[in-house]
Amino acid sequence: MSPRVLILGLGHWGQTLAYLFEQQGCTVSCWGRSQGILSADLFQDIQLLVSALPIKAVREVAAQVAALQPPLGIILVSATKGLESETFATAADIWQTYCPHHDLVVLSGPNLASEIQQGLPAAAVVGGNSVATKQVQDCLGSTTFRLYSNADRRGVEMGGIFKNVIAIACGVNDGLGLGVNARSALITRGLVEMVRVGTHWGGQVETFYGLSGLGDLLATCTSALSRNYQVGWHLAHGKSLSQALALTKGTAEGVNTARVLCTYAQQHQLDIPITAMVNAVLSGHLTPQAALNCLLERPFKPEIIPSQ
Numbered sequence: 001m002s003p004r005v006l007i008l009g010l011g012h013w014g015q016t017l018a019y020l021f022e023q024q025g026c027t028v029s030c031w032g033r034s035q036g037i038l039s040a041d042l043f044q045d046i047q048l049l050v051s052a053l054p055i056k057a058v059r060e061v062a063a064q065v066a067a068l069q070p071p072l073g074i075i076l077v078s079a080t081k082g083l084e085s086e087t088f089a090t091a092a093d094i095w096q097t098y099c100p101h102h103d104l105v106v107l108s109g110p111n112l113a114s115e116i117q118q119g120l121p122a123a124a125v126v127g128g129n130s131v132a133t134k135q136v137q138d139c140l141g142s143t144t145f146r147l148y149s150n151a152d153r154r155g156v157e158m159g160g161i162f163k164n165v166i167a168i169a170c171g172v173n174d175g176l177g178l179g180v181n182a183r184s185a186l187i188t189r190g191l192v193e194m195v196r197v198g199t200h201w202g203g204q205v206e207t208f209y210g211l212s213g214l215g216d217l218l219a220t221c222t223s224a225l226s227r228n229y230q231v232g233w234h235l236a237h238g239k240s241l242s243q244a245l246a247l248t249k250g251t252a253e254g255v256n257t258a259r260v261l262c263t264y265a266q267q268h269q270l271d272i273p274i275t276a277m278v279n280a281v282l283s284g285h286l287t288p289q290a291a292l293n294c295l296l297e298r299p300f301k302p303e304i305i306p307s308q
């Protein structure tokens with residue numbers, strides 16, 4: 001019998017994942033909020049419960065799921081790349097709180113939905129325990145969607161969360177016409193910030209040099225398909241944040257993530273200058289040009305690249 005999958009969230013990514021699972025012969029059902037509250041019959045005979053919700057929706061939906069007591073054999077797959085505002089929780093943290101006895105994996109990587117929907121090849125990583133990640137690889141992996149596994153679920157998730165902020169910075173960079181050299185510097189120094197915060201958060205250094213860290217940075221920091229990049233681009237062209245968001249179709253998690261990361265970094269005395277400048281531009285405290293000047297005027301220092 002073909003594996004049965006339930007996808008929560010019918011946005012761009014949820015629909016794309018539904019397409020990928022169907023391509024692999026899975027029987028896919030989907031739930032979006034327009035269908036009303038979840039019902040227990042949706043969980044019947046499913047092997048994978050995939051959440052492709054924006055972070056702002058995860059807690060509400062996870063609470064609904066938990067209340068329906070889904071069978072313990074179901075593996076939860078979280079594909080969200082965001083941080084909850086008040087709690088600093090990742091989507092996996094939230095799912096873990098509500099469904100502590102289910103296997104939980106995180107799916108992340110350089111996966112611009114529009115390219116995948118065109119049938120173009122991509123790779124991603126599934127973070128979690130080996131049995132659960134193997135099952136997701138077997139159901140979802142293919143010759144066009146190559147899936148790696150990684151036991152460092154936290155690191156896999158943090159890479160995907162952090163890169164959205166650096167994608168906004170790169171959209172600003174390109175919108176201001178600052179060139180490929182400057183963008184490359186932002187990506188590389190953004191990676192250092194990702195490692196600094198991500199390891200503090202419990203991820204392993206090596207993970208951030210993989211698909212969900214460096215890989216996703218490269219995709220979203222260099223493609224106008226990225227909604228986060230688009231927000232930065234519009235800001236660089238003089239739009240306010242609300243105008244930039246209105247011009248951007250879909251969720252740009254980096255806007256909220258930049259603010260949450262700055263609060264976290266301040267509390268834990270972590271230095272994340274690019275993220276701080278992105279947040280200053282998003283909150284209207286600095287113009288893109290002034291933020292750039294602040295970055296370039298910082299004192300010179302040794303290039304320290306975290307390696308362990």
Ligand SMILES: NC(=O)C1=CN([C@@H]2O[C@H](COP(=O)(O)OP(=O)(O)OC[C@H]3O[C@@H](n4cnc5c(N)ncnc54)[C@H](OP(=O)(O)O)[C@@H]3O)[C@@H](O)[C@H]2O)C=CC1
Nearest residue numbers: 010011012013014033052053054057080081112113250251
């Ligand atoms: N798009 C991509 O390329 C990728 C996205 N991701 C991540 O996946 C997540 C979802 O992104 P994406 O699908 O692109 O976003 P979209 O903006 O395309 O879709 C968001 C979906 O979430 C639904 N939603 C919003 N609020 C709620 C709520 N309170 N309860 C239930 N559903 C809600 C929306 O419903 P409605 O239509 O009714 O408003 C919409 O269907 C994000 O964390 C993103 O970072 C990860 C990898 C790739």
Ligand SMILES: O=C(CO)COP(=O)(O)O
Nearest residue numbers: 109110111112226227228
């Ligand atoms: O996460 C993504 C690609 O890996 C999607 O990026 P955006 O949310 O910026 O569009």
